[in-house]
Amino acid sequence: MSNVHLHGLPLDQGLVLQEILWLFLPDGRFVSPEQPAQVVVTVQEENPGETIMVTVADGTHIGTGSAEPGQVHDEQKDNHRRRLIKLAFLRALVQCYGAVPGEWGILTGVRPTKIVHRALDQGQSVETIDRLLQEAYAVAPAKADLLLQVAQRQRLLxxxxxxxxxxxxxxxxxxxxxxxxxxxxxxxxxxxxxxxxxxxxxxxxxxxxxxxxxxxxxxxxxxxxxxxxxxxxxxxxxxxxxxxxxxxxxxxxxxxxxxxxxxxxxxxxxxxxxxxxxxxxxxxxxxxxxxxxxxxxxxxxxxxxxxxxxxxxxxxxxxxxxxxxxxxxxxxxxxxxxxxxxxxxxxxxxxxxxxxxxxxxxxxxxxxxxxxxxxxxxxxxxxxxxxxxxxxxxxxxxxxxxxxxxxxxxxxxxxxxxxxxxxxxxxxxxxxxxxxxxxxxxxxxxxxxxxxxxxxxxxxxxxxxxxxxxxxxxxxxxxxxxxxxxxxxx
Missing domain, CATH: 3.20.20.70 (Aldolase class I)
Structure with missing residues (x-):
């Protein structure tokens, strides 16, 4: 079991990072400061709405990642902040441990197609959505293409x-x-x-x-x-x-x-x-x-x-x-x-x-x-x-x-x-x-x-x-x- 300390973010908010952590450390878990830990994660946010920095250190390796605010249509403020933290965390883990497992980036939910449908409902172009998936969610091109194929076919139904x-x-x-x-x-x-x-x-x-x-x-x-x-x-x-x-x-x-x-x-x-x-x-x-x-x-x-x-x-x-x-x-x-x-x-x-x-x-x-x-x-x-x-x-x-x-x-x-x-x-x-x-x-x-x-x-x-x-x-x-x-x- 790999215990992880989280600084700069309340422990209960660390739950949004848990599934991304599991991609790299399948037995990883966030624990309270009183418990011993092998990994330390630090989240830095100078001002609301600005660039978020995340550092991951395990005593042997260290990785840093950042995510800058970008325009994502119909994204509530809290969701926007969570997405940036997850994106910066993923980038820090990649730098610390190597290539990301899989091609889904920070999309860990059951229904990733919903992001595509929301964007299509707003009239966004396929090209814009493809770029959004790759840049805002770190989805690999092949998976972005698969999501678009599925969603466009579903629109007919x-x-x-x-x-x-x-x-x-x-x-x-x-x-x-x-x-x-x-x-x-x-x-x-x-x-x-x-x-x-x-x-x-x-x-x-x-x-x-x-x-x-x-x-x-x-x-x-x-x-x-x-x-x-x-x-x-x-x-x-x-x-x-x-x-x-x-x-x-x-x-x-x-x-x-x-x-x-x-x-x-x-x-x-x-x-x-x-x-x-x-x-x-x-x-x-x-x-x-x-x-x-x-x-x-x-x-x-x-x-x-x-x-x-x-x-x-x-x-x-x-x-x-x-x-x-x-x-x-x-x-x-x-x-x-x-x-x-x-x-x-x-x-x-x-x-x-x-x-x-x-x-x-x-x-x-x-x-x-x-x-x-x-x-x-x-x-x-x-x-x-x-x-x-x-x-x-x-x-x-x-x-x-x-x-x-x-x-x-x-x-x-x-x-x-x-x-x-x-x-x-x-x-x-x-x-x-x-x-x-x-x-x-x-x-x-x-x-x-x-x-x-x-x-x-x-x-x-x-x-x-x-x-x-x-x-x-x-x-x-x-x-x-x-x-x-x-x-x-x-």
Whole structure:
């Protein structure tokens, strides 16, 4: 553990620098002056609004960095100061320890595309925004270009949403999985241990769907897209899945609904009966997530299926005539290399999915991977970057283009997650949820609701259903009443 003293800035404000510190010192933490420290960070600001200087010293190395005020449109005063401190801190760390890890500069948040969208909303040119990303946020040219590509493509989807001002999205959570994957931190319950909760949770979910659907209809709102995720929704029996999809169509779906996604992430949960149910209920998008096509890795990460089962599941999707197939992969899985990823992408290319989401492994606090971290060997940052290049070349050869992007803490190689799609086959839910441009009602255990003010387009509230099935059932009436009241008051 590397303790760090912070001078010239209150310790609580040092939190804005923590994630940049972790890029260089993964075990670094800011501590009070009474505690011993190996590193000293000094922030100097002569006068408000002037150049900020930061010095980093660890007894062996010393680095200095500065950041001068510049024009960033629509940046509040406090945000402006924080950005300059972060920029000067990054430059000091680079001088002290060497090249910056990764290409994202001081952008450590989940949604870097929001900076681009704000600038585009203000009418700034692509050239100006590109320069802004590189100079004001220290983003590398390749990542700046990626952000601009994604944002410009998303603007076309925003226009579809704006044409339906009363439209909302729906997320439905099924919190059960056949087993728990090594890296997973989502609310997910192993079906073999928690099967007794499936029917009570479904009964509660059906009540929530019915109440929310009725309130949407009363208040003149329509549902533009529906995403059934988890967990793994296809752990349900074909009868349970038919019951759920039937109610979804009856209570929520209309002619305004252009997209219905079902996550079938684990191919061993699919069979022809379930595919027939999805076909009969007009599901438009299915997600099958191999993560890798390497058999030994699948077993290593706790996915008890084979690469052949992935291919069989895809064949069932094609046979059922589902219009869009998504497939996910994860870069940086223990024991894998760029060559492994090249094999995975070559195998996936043969299956011709309309969407591919490329995730980079994040060491999430609530995952089994974090608890067992010492037992696993992870690829080095350079190898993970090579994996990303392999994927970029592969999706380009498949004529897939980037359309949404987000980042997470503790990602290997300081990389990102990117969704790719054939033109016109983008997942609308993914864009609206990630960019927070449309109200999303979350139904089911652990589901998140996001309320967007239609007049300002700003996110006004995030609220989560309980992650525990018993707590969800206990508090169901309260959650329904709150959602209905929120709709009727808006």
């Amino acid at each position: 925003f226009a579809k949403s704006t044409a339906q001002p009363q439209a909302v999205g729906i997320y439905i959570a099924i919190p059960f999985c056949p087993t728990r994957c090594l890296y997973c931190s989502f609310p997910g319950y192993d079906l073999s241990k928690h099967h007794r909760w499936v029917e009570p949770v479904l009964a509660g979910l059906e009540r929530e769907i019915a109440a929310v659907g009725a309130a949407l209809a009363r208040t003149g709102r329509t549902v533009q897209h529906i995403y059934i995720g988890g967990g793994t929704p296809t752990v349900l029996t074909s009868e349970q899945l038919a019951r759920l999809l039937g109610q979804v169509n009856e209570a929520l779906r209309s002619e305004a609904t252009v997209e219905v996604t079902v996550e079938a992430g684990r191919p061993d949960t699919l069979d022809e009966a379930k595919m027939a149910v999805m076909q009969a209920h007009q599901v438009t998008r299915v997600s099958i997530n191999p993560q890798t096509m390497e058999e030994t890795t699948l077993q290593r990460i706790g996915r008890h299926h084979t690469a052949e089962q992935i291919k069989q599941a895809v064949a069932m999707v094609r046979q059922a005539g589902i219009p869009v197939l998504n497939m996910d992969v994860i870069l940086g899985l223990p024991g894998e290399t760029a060559a492994t990823v090249a094999f995975t992408m070559a195998e996936i290319a043969k299956l011709r999915p309309e969407n591919i989401t490329v995730h980079t492994l994040a060491i999430k606090r609530a995952s089994r991977l974090t608890m067992e971290k010492a037992e696993w060997h992870f690829p080095e940052a350079d190898e993970v970057t090579a994996m990303a290049r392999v994927c970029q070349d592969a999706v380009a050869s498949m004529q897939l283009e980037p359309y949404y992007l987000y980042r997470q803490k503790r990602m290997l190689g300081n990389l990102e997650n990117v969704g790719y799609a054939l033109p016109g086959q983008e997942c609308l839910y993914n864009v609206m949820m990630m960019e927070e441009r449309q109200t999303i009602w979350g139904l089911g255990v652990g589901a998140a609701s996001k309320w967007i003010d239609p007049s300002s387009g700003e996110l006004t509230e995030n609220r989560y259903n309980p992650k525990d099935p018993l707590e969800y059932i206990k508090r169901l009436d309260e959650m329904i009443q709150r959602k209905v009241a929120q709709m009727e008051e808006a």
